[in-house]
Amino acid sequence: MFTPSQADVRRFFCGAYDKGRRGLPMEPLEQLAWAWIEHHPEYHAELADLNAALRAMGQADPDRDNPFLHLSMHLSISEQCSIDQPPGIRQAVELLATRRNSLHAAHHEVMACLGRMLWESQRSGRPPDGLAYVAEVQRRATAG
Template structure:
């Protein structure tokens, strides 16, 4: 598994934004990232200056969402669904997408579950619980 640094993640999304904005060819993973970037115009300013993005790493702003974390979660969920890992995530996200009539909205709800799974895993010092993650997404799909 690849574990890029925080700086690597910021450089990646800034580079994808620049390539997309300039009409340059994109790799497959960059194309997926660019689609999520396009869904979040509120992040374009932050993505437009890689040096500022790197300088901001040491000073998180609790009043604003972290665009790099948010986009990374979109990308992670997209990848999880593409390979159905954990098994069942594709169907759960598809069901939630149908229920919300929006892949974007479904991803945002799935992010809540993904974040909870990671937090609980780290807190307990154990492996992430994929089944609990999928159950959480499915619960979102059954509520109004």
Template structure:
């Protein structure tokens, strides 16, 4: 299983940002990441300075989103949709995107569900509950 370190993830996104801005060729994964980076120009300063990115902490108490975690979650959800895993997630996110009028916003809603699943797993010591995650996204997709 691929388990990149925090620094690996930050290097990946900073390098992708740099390559995108320099017009350099991107790997397929970098191309997907570059699309999400383009959707988040508010992260440009964080991505432009690799050393600062490696040195900086993003504590919840700071009241600021960790741009690397946020972008990594976009990549994770994009991959889940591509392979429909957990089974049904693509349909649920597609329905949510229609309801919200935006795939980007649907991904943000799915991110909240994904975060809840990870938090519950860490808290309980049990494996992540993909069905609970899927049901959370489905509830949001069908909320009136």
């Protein structure tokens, strides 16, 4: 399993932003990151300054989103859907995206489910419950 450091994650997203902005060739994962970055212009200033992003590590601001965590969650959900792992997540996300008329909006709802699953796993000391996670996304997709 690949476990990048916080600095690695920041370098990756800042690099993808720079390449995308300048129209440079990108690796497939960078292309996916760029696609999500384009949906979040509110993060562009932070992504444009790698040195500032590295200096800001560990300085949590409870009043705003962490762009690196947020974009990482977009990538995680995209990867989960691409391999349908946990089983059923692809269909649940697709249904939610259809209901919301937006894959981006659906991802933001799925992030809440993913965050809850990870929080509950950490709190209980048990592995993440993928079945409960998929069920929660499905509930959101089928709720009126």
